[in-house]
Amino acid sequence: MSNTEINTFHGSDVEALAAHFNLDSTKIKSFASNVNPLGLSDRLKQELTANIEVITRYPERDYKTLRTAISKYVNAPIDNIIVGNGSTELISGIIKAVSPKDAILFAPSYSEYEREVGLNGGNIRYLPLKKELNWLIDENDLKNFIIPDTDLIIMCNPNNPTGNAFSTDELKVILNIAKEHGITVMIDETYIEFGADKERYEAIPLTAEYDNLVVLRGVSKFYAAPGLRLGYAITSSDRLKSSILNSKDPWSINSVAEKAGIIMFSDTEYQANVRDCTAKEMEYFKNTLEKTGKFIFYPSQANFYLIELTDTDKTSTDVFVHLVKQNLMIRDLSSFPYLGDSYIRIAMLNHEDNERLANALISYV
Numbered sequence: 299m300s301n302t303e304i305n306t307f308h309g310s311d312v313e314a315l316a317a318h319f320n321l322d323s324t325k326i327k328s329f330a331s332n333v334n335p336l337g338l339s340d341r342l343k344q345e346l347t348a349n350i351e352v353i354t355r356y357p358e359r360d361y362k363t364l365r366t367a368i369s370k371y372v373n374a375p376i377d378n379i380i381v382g383n384g385s386t387e388l389i390s391g392i393i394k395a396v397s398p399k400d401a402i403l404f405a406p407s408y409s410e411y412e413r414e415v416g417l418n419g420g421n422i423r424y425l426p427l428k429k430e431l432n433w434l435i436d437e438n439d440l441k442n443f444i445i446p447d448t449d450l451i452i453m454c455n456p457n458n459p460t461g462n463a464f465s466t467d468e469l470k471v472i473l474n475i476a477k478e479h480g481i482t483v484m485i486d487e488t489y490i491e492f493g494a495d496k497e498r499y500e501a502i503p504l505t506a507e508y509d510n511l512v513v514l515r516g517v518s519k520f521y522a523a524p525g526l527r528l529g530y531a532i533t534s535s536d537r538l539k540s541s542i543l544n545s546k547d548p549w550s551i552n553s554v555a556e557k558a559g560i561i562m563f564s565d566t567e568y569q570a571n572v573r574d575c576t577a578k579e580m581e582y583f584k585n586t587l588e589k590t591g592k593f594i595f596y597p598s599q600a601n602f603y604l605i606e607l608t609d610t611d612k613t614s615t616d617v618f619v620h621l622v623k624q625n626l627m628i629r630d631l632s633s634f635p636y637l638g639d640s641y642i643r644i645a646m647l648n649h650e651d652n653e654r655l656a657n658a659l660i661s662y663v
């Protein structure tokens with residue numbers, strides 16, 4: 299396998315990675331999948347186990363109880379909430395619903411959007427996030443980038459893999475530009491709940507004011523439940539709602555995920571705990587590595603950092619390969635547009651694992 303192939307290992311590809319490097323997959327620590335390391339809360343485990351009989355029933359056809367729980371959690375009307383089989387089903391449903399001719403993606407970003415736009419016959423163009431703006435964009439760049447065919451703007455906020463986020467006020471500027479041109483804006487907030495001051499960055503409150511906005515979230519990362527496949531979207535656009543719902547299969551969320559969601563969204567103790575642990579580890583990791591002068595950290599409102607290697611002859615792929623042989627899996631970002639071969643992405647795990655990774659990085663780079 300060449301370097302260009304090695305650098306495409308996704309965070310969830312632990313099995314493939316283990317096979318390639320002849321490792322025991324159960325020993326690999328994945329700093330690349332961005333999943334919160336605390337695992338499921340005790341409360342969820344107990345309540346879900348006690349309710350395992352839900353498997354013998356169909357979920358609600360309209361998922362009203364689950365949507366009510368989400369409605370309380372995100373403070374948005376239940377009629378504006380659509381649930382899906384992971385945010386992935388909703389990314390697909392939204393892109394199908396908009397069926398964009400020309401979609402703008404703030405890049406580098408998560409790759410699934412591009413695949414979906416392509417599957418629907420649309421064209422996607424990258425608007426580069428600017429390093430000098432800590433990986434945000436200038437509103438004039440957006441204005442100049444819009445063409446008559448543009449009908450969708452896609453952004454991930456906080457962005458994967460750059461970590462930084464536009465504030466709610468900055469999002470308003472983008473939404474106003476989009477509205478002027480009749481453009482729908484899709485914002486993926488998969489990572490927003492990790493942020494200590496997430497209220498400054500949230501787009502959900504804006505769904506009341508902007509009907510050209512749809513916001514997406516899921517439970518895979520923050521609630522450490524990627525196998526559950528549960529996501530949700532919030533929009534006040536009747537056109538989008540009916541179009542997304544019309545293309546969905548009935549019961550696409552199983553009754554275990556339906557029950558788990560109802561429990562998770564009210565588990566305020568767990569939510570606070572995840573945020574606290576993330577904030578502590580983010581601070582520890584940055585402080586430890588930054589003082590060596592070999593790692594540049596960019597602002598992050600997520601549970602991972604975009605880190606630039608500096609003052610070293612090691613590339614991101616060298617670092618990836620070196621670490622993986624010690625069962626430490628990070629994300630080499632050299633396959634992402636605009637990033638070259640000196641960027642890595644690292645999500646926080648528990649303190650002991652983070653310490654091990656920090657030491658391994660310091661001794662190699």
Ligand SMILES: Cc1ncc(COP(=O)(O)O)c(C=O)c1O
Nearest residue numbers: 384385386408458488516518529
């Ligand atoms: C930005 C982003 N959105 C969506 C997903 C997929 O989420 P889900 O498991 O909810 O389908 C991921 C997974 O890596 C992601 O990074």
